[in-house]
Amino acid sequence: MKPKIWLSSPHMGGTEQQFVKEAFETNWIAPLGPNVNGFEKDLELFLGNESHVAALSSGTAGLHLGLVLLGVKAGDEVLCQSMTFSATANPITYVGATPIFVDSEKDTWNMSPVLLEEAIKDRIAKGNKPKAIIPVHLYGMPAKMGALKVISNHYKIPILEDAAEALGSSIDGRKCGTFGDISILSFNGNKIITTSGGGALVSANEAVVKDARFLATQARDEAPHYQHSKIGYNYRMSNLCAGVGRGQMEVLPARIAKRREIYDKYFEKLSGKKGIHFLEEPFWYISNRWLTTILIDPAEAGFTREDLRLALEKENIESRPLWKPMHLQPVFEQYPFYGDGTAEKLFQNGLCLPSGSNLESEDLFRIFAVFDEVMR
Numbered sequence: 045m046k047p048k049i050w051l052s053s054p055h056m057g058g059t060e061q062q063f064v065k066e067a068f069e070t071n072w073i074a075p076l077g078p079n080v081n082g083f084e085k086d087l088e089l090f091l092g093n094e095s096h097v098a099a100l101s102s103g104t105a106g107l108h109l110g111l112v113l114l115g116v117k118a119g120d121e122v123l124c125q126s127m128t129f130s131a132t133a134n135p136i137t138y139v140g141a142t143p144i145f146v147d148s149e150k151d152t153w154n155m156s157p158v159l160l161e162e163a164i165k166d167r168i169a170k171g172n173k174p175k176a177i178i179p180v181h182l183y184g185m186p187a188k189m190g191a192l193k194v195i196s197n198h199y200k201i202p203i204l205e206d207a208a209e210a211l212g213s214s215i216d217g218r219k220c221g222t223f224g225d226i227s228i229l230s231f232n233g234n235k236i237i238t239t240s241g242g243g244a245l246v247s248a249n250e251a252v253v254k255d256a257r258f259l260a261t262q263a264r265d266e267a268p269h270y271q272h273s274k275i276g277y278n279y280r281m282s283n284l285c286a287g288v289g290r291g292q293m294e295v296l297p298a299r300i301a302k303r304r305e306i307y308d309k310y311f312e313k314l315s316g317k318k319g320i321h322f323l324e325e326p327f328w329y330i331s332n333r334w335l336t337t338i339l340i341d342p343a344e345a346g347f348t349r350e351d352l353r354l355a356l357e358k359e360n361i362e363s364r365p366l367w368k369p370m371h372l373q374p375v376f377e378q379y380p381f382y383g384d385g386t387a388e389k390l391f392q393n394g395l396c397l398p399s400g401s402n403l404e405s406e407d408l409f410r411i412f413a414v415f416d417e418v419m420r
C-alpha cells in the first residue's frame with residue numbers, strides 16, 4: 045500500500061519543541077503562563093487592527109464564549125451560515141438559542157448578504173429580532189464582509205466572525221479575524237497552523253477580551269477564596285499548547301505561501317478541463333487556500349465528484365466532499381432556513397483535495413495520475 049496522503053495534516057516548523065521544553069523547564073504546565081501570553085501577542089501583531097486576543101482550548105469554545113459575551117440567551121435567534129462545519133452552529137444551542145440558517149452566494153461560497161437581509165426582515169416581522177450573525181470564511185475564502193457589515197450596522201445585529209479556517213486570509217489588506225464585533229480562530233490539528241488543539245477569541249474591544257479570559261478561567265472574582273458571581277467555563281489554552289502555537293507563528297507566512305502554491309498547481313493542471321471548476325479569488329481578496337476545493341459538473345465532466353473521491357481513496361489518497369449544509373443535517377433540519385439551493389448544489393458537486401503544506405511534489409504526481417485516469 046502506498047503511503048497515505050492526507051487532506052491536511054499537522055506540519056511543525058522546528059522551534060515548537062523549544063517553547064514546549066522551556067515550559068517544562070520552568071514548570072509552566074498550566075492553562076496560563078509565558079507561552080499563552082506570547083502566543084496572544086504574536087497573534088495580535090499578525091492580525092493588526094488593534095486586535096486583542098484570548099487564547100482558548102478550541103475554536104468551538106471561542107464561539108460559545110462569543111455568544112455569551114454578545115448576550116445571547118435562551119429563546120434568542122442567531123443567524124448562521126448553513127454551509128459550514130457543525131462547530132459553527134453547535135454553540136448556538138449551548139446557550140439555548142435557535143439557529144436560523146442562511147444560504148451561501150456563488151462567488152465565495154459564504155453567507156449571502158441578500159438572503160441574510162431577507163432572513164432578518166422575516167424574523168423581525170415574526171417578532172423575534174436575531175441577536176447575532178455568524179458568517180464563516182470557508183476553506184480560507186473570505187466572506188463578503190463589506191456587504192455583511194452594512195447589514196449588521198443597519199439592523200444593529202453584531203457579527204460573530206468564524207475565521208477558524210481563514211488565518212492569514214484578507215480583504216483589501218485587512219485580515220480575516222478582525223471583521224467581527226467578536227471573531228474566533230481555530231488551531232485544531234487540520235488547520236493551517238495548529239497547537240494540537242486550540243482556538244482564540246479576537247476583538248478590537250479590549251474589555252470584551254478581558255471578559256473572555258475571565259469567563260474562560262471559571263469566572264473567579266478577585267478574592268483570596270474562590271468567589272463567583274457569574275457562570276464560568278474551563279476554556280483557557282494550556283501553556284504547552286501555546287508553546288506549539290508560538291513555534292507555528294514563526295512559519296505561518298511560509299505555510300500560507302505553500303498552500304497557495306498547492307492551489308496554483310491544481311489550477312495549472314486542471315483548470316480548463318471539462319466540468320472542473322475552481323473557487324477563484326474575487327478582486328482584492330486573498331484566501332489562505334487552507335483547502336483547495338473543486339466543483340465537478342457531472343454532465344460536462346462525464347464523472348461525478350464521488351467517482352473521483354473513490355478513485356483517490358483506492359490510491360490511499362484522502363479527499364472529502366464539501367461541508368454538508370447544516371439545514372440538511374438530521375440534528376438541525378427542523379430549524380428555519382433562508383436559501384436558494386446554492387449550498388446544497390455545492391455539497392453535491394464539491395470536493396476538497398489534499399492541501400497540506402507538507403505535501404511533496406511526488407504526492408501531487410500521485411494525485412494528478414488519478415485525475416488523468418478518471419478524466420480519460
Ligand SMILES: *Cc1c(COP(=O)(O)O)cnc(C)c1O
Pocket residue numbers: 101102103104105128129131132180206208209229230231232241242243
Ligand atoms: C475547525 C472549525 C471550527 C472549530 O474549531 P475547533 O478548534 O476544532 O473547535 C469552527 N468553525 C469552522 C468553520 C471550523 O472549520
